[in-house]
Amino acid sequence: MIRMSEKSTIPFGPQHPVLPEPIHLKLIIEDEKVVEAYPAFGFVHRGLEMLVKKKDFNQMVYVVDHICGICSAMHGQAYCQAVEELIGIDVPERAKYLRVIWAELHRIHSHLLWFGLLADAFGFENLFMLSWRIREKIMDILEATAGNRVIISVNVVGGVRRDIDSEQARWLLDELKEVEKSIKELDKIMRNNYTIKQRTVGIGVLTKEEAYMLGTVGPVLRGSGVPIDMRTTGYAAYKDLDFEPIVEKDGDTYARTIVRVREMFQSIDLVRQAISKIPEGELNVKIKPNLPAGEAISRVEQPRGEVFYYIKSNGGKYLDRLRIRTPTFANLASLLHMLPGSTLADVPVLVLTIDPCISCTER
Amino acid sequence: MGLKEFIEKSFKKSPWVLHYNCSSCNGCDIEILACMTPLYDMERFGMVNVGNPKHADILVVTGTVNTKNKEVLKNIYDQMPDPKVVVAVGVCAATGGVFREAYNVLGGIDKVIPVDVYVPGCPAKPEAIIDGLYKAAEILKEKYEKMGKAEEVLK
Amino acid sequence: MITSREVKLEEIEKEAKYYYNNGYRFVTETCLEEESKFRIIYTFEKGYQLYSFHVYISPTEEVPSISKIYFAALPVENEIHEMFGVKFKNLVLDFQGLLFLGEYAPISPQASIEIMRRSKGDKNE
Numbered sequence: 001m002i003r004m005s006e007k008s009t010i011p012f013g014p015q016h017p018v019l020p021e022p023i024h025l026k027l028i029i030e031d032e033k034v035v036e037a038y039p040a041f042g043f044v045h046r047g048l049e050m051l052v053k054k055k056d057f058n059q060m061v062y063v064v065d066h067i068c069g070i071c072s073a074m075h076g077q078a079y080c081q082a083v084e085e086l087i088g089i090d091v092p093e094r095a096k097y098l099r100v101i102w103a104e105l106h107r108i109h110s111h112l113l114w115f116g117l118l119a120d121a122f123g124f125e126n127l128f129m130l131s132w133r134i135r136e137k138i139m140d141i142l143e144a145t146a147g148n149r150v151i152i153s154v155n156v157v158g159g160v161r162r163d164i165d166s167e168q169a170r171w172l173l174d175e176l177k178e179v180e181k182s183i184k185e186l187d188k189i190m191r192n193n194y195t196i197k198q199r200t201v202g203i204g205v206l207t208k209e210e211a212y213m214l215g216t217v218g219p220v221l222r223g224s225g226v227p228i229d230m231r232t233t234g235y236a237a238y239k240d241l242d243f244e245p246i247v248e249k250d251g252d253t254y255a256r257t258i259v260r261v262r263e264m265f266q267s268i269d270l271v272r273q274a275i276s277k278i279p280e281g282e283l284n285v286k287i288k289p290n291l292p293a294g295e296a297i298s299r300v301e302q303p304r305g306e307v308f309y310y311i312k313s314n315g316g317k318y319l320d321r322l323r324i325r326t327p328t329f330a331n332l333a334s335l336l337h338m339l340p341g342s343t344l345a346d347v348p349v350l351v352l353t354i355d356p357c358i359s360c361t362e363r
Numbered sequence: 364m365g366l367k368e369f370i371e372k373s374f375k376k377s378p379w380v381l382h383y384n385c386s387s388c389n390g391c392d393i394e395i396l397a398c399m400t401p402l403y404d405m406e407r408f409g410m411v412n413v414g415n416p417k418h419a420d421i422l423v424v425t426g427t428v429n430t431k432n433k434e435v436l437k438n439i440y441d442q443m444p445d446p447k448v449v450v451a452v453g454v455c456a457a458t459g460g461v462f463r464e465a466y467n468v469l470g471g472i473d474k475v476i477p478v479d480v481y482v483p484g485c486p487a488k489p490e491a492i493i494d495g496l497y498k499a500a501e502i503l504k505e506k507y508e509k510m511g512k513a514e515e516v517l518k
Numbered sequence: 519m520i521t522s523r524e525v526k527l528e529e530i531e532k533e534a535k536y537y538y539n540n541g542y543r544f545v546t547e548t549c550l551e552e553e554s555k556f557r558i559i560y561t562f563e564k565g566y567q568l569y570s571f572h573v574y575i576s577p578t579e580e581v582p583s584i585s586k587i588y589f590a591a592l593p594v595e596n597e598i599h600e601m602f603g604v605k606f607k608n609l610v611l612d613f614q615g616l617l618f619l620g621e622y623a624p625i626s627p628q629a630s631i632e633i634m635r636r637s638k639g640d641k642n643e
Binding site: 022044069133 | 383384385386387388389390391392393394396397400401402426427429431432435460461462464465466467468485486488
């Protein structure tokens with residue numbers, strides 16, 4: 001008789017059809033259950049933190065924008081906020097509102113992208129196409145307002161580089177109306193579809209305590225019922241906008257999906273609020289070419305969770321140290337916690353449930 | 364149309380595409396995925412994104428080569444059957460781009476594998492990617508004719 | 519602005535346990551190179567407030583790992599070991615310097631102080 005309970009090792013990745021990015025997992029399998037999982041990274045590691053020695057602090061804005069193409073505007077925003085805090089300048093109000101608008105548009109496109117990839121991971125290709133078609137409208141808005149589709153690079157130290165005039169804002173709101181209608185359709189599909197529920201309900205459960213103590217961030221944390229959202233700390237213009245962190249109780253993949261879909265509606269609402277409240281004024285302030293010595297921290301809520309920037313300067317044009325704790329890096333611990341005990345077929349869904357961004361993680 | 368022409372034509376019209384992300388920032392990758400979705404619809408040229416290197420005719424690479432993934436890239440390239448075409452999407456794949464000076468980056472992918480088509484842009488626009496892939500399909504046909512595979516199939 | 523207090527190397531585990539038992543979340547560890555010493559800042563969070571402490575270590579000292587207390591510290595400590603060459607004691611899962619860097623990558627690339635060497639491979643392409 002053949003013994004069925006022997007352990008075997010299955011490599012997952014680095015070039016895997018489910019993921020657009022390379023991640024390698026070594027899965028130790030017993031029957032169909034995963035008993036151990038070891039990740040291996042480094043296929044995207046470039047060493048961007050060390051570029052601070054070669055590029056001055058203004059050029060670095062463009063480099064941090066390239067940490068990740070999906071949430072590039074927020075990386076630039078977090079970096080600029082840290083440097084602004086170090087110098088001790090206040091950004092013009094209009095620039096703060098514009099940062100919010102672009103950041104929230106990025107959140108919508110990122111969540112739609114993730115939703116499509118999740119659908120693709122469990123073989124629902126139709127839904128993948130649908131959510132990416134909706135996403136194209138957001139990409140059009142970004143291209144019209146910022147000049148590029150993916151990496152928009154609007155942030156500079158001291159403000160923003162581009163403006164959205166009132167005519168463009170009106171057009172933007174019209175487009176958003178269309179987007180909202182389409183996302184409502186998506187929401188309906190998600191809440192009623194049998195396939196989605198079969199593949200997501202009860203998969204990758206994190207309890208409230210586990211999620212909290214594992215240092216989880218973003219929709220994964222809020223899907224487990226912990227109301228932590230960095231935007232409530234009121235950076236940029238969020239202090240003047242009205243919103244609540246979105247929380248779901250169940251802590252499984254389905255709950256995280258609901259959190260992300262509800263966040264899209266929230267983001268649309270935030271863009272509308274920001275456009276209605278945006279004041280007139282300057283776009284950026286002039287800054288001195290040299291930095292003062294000191295340290296600063298900036299925390300920004302990205303689509304995947306909180307990003308943590310630490311900068312240190314000894315004076316002069318160049319920073320001494322830049323440290324970036326990206327959301328996926330914080331969520332790795334919860335992924336490693338969820339994988340043992342799951343079945344092999346659920347591994348792609350589990351990897352996608354934390355919305356992994358490998359180029360963020362490895363920098 | 365004779366059988367030979369038919370085989371040649373069908374080979375040109377529907378090349379299968381394999382996408383590998385070296386150390387890209389994701390910008391070009393999501394644009395390649397966007398090419399497959401309804402608005403740009405790469406599939407109208409018969410191009411299908413596949414996950415298996417042995418099924419693929421065109422290798423699309425984004426991002427720079429670093430010290431760890433250069434072997435993976437070489438490995439994938441070697442597994443693909445001849446004739447094959449390599450498309451480098453984005454400035455990072457061409458020269459290293461903004462990451463060129465970073466310590467773990469070796470430069471453009473042409474340091475590891477031969478490249479046939481360079482698509483510029485940071486990130487490259489879907490229109491440019493489609494253009495590059497169309498060019499790749501033509502190069503593929505040329506390579507195919509040089510190999511004389513059609514005669515071999517007909518034997 | 520960051521406020522952090524200095525603790526001794528032996529007290530790290532005790533401090534981390536204190537934070538864990540009082541319901542603080544782990545945010546990150548940051549390693550800095552200051553003159554010929556390393557400074558590691560441990561950052562925790564509770565109610566959107568950050569709390570930090572730091573240690574100064576000489577390049578040859580081993581740091582006790584807090585990954586047994588905070589599992590989330592595991593990738594961070596492995597990264598610091600890789601990038602700076604700082605050694606950690608009692609890691610839950612030790613990647614031995616191969617989490618991010620390949621075998622042919624430069625060794626401890628973010629530090630100018632050289633602690634560890636790899637026997638094979640060089641960075642010449």
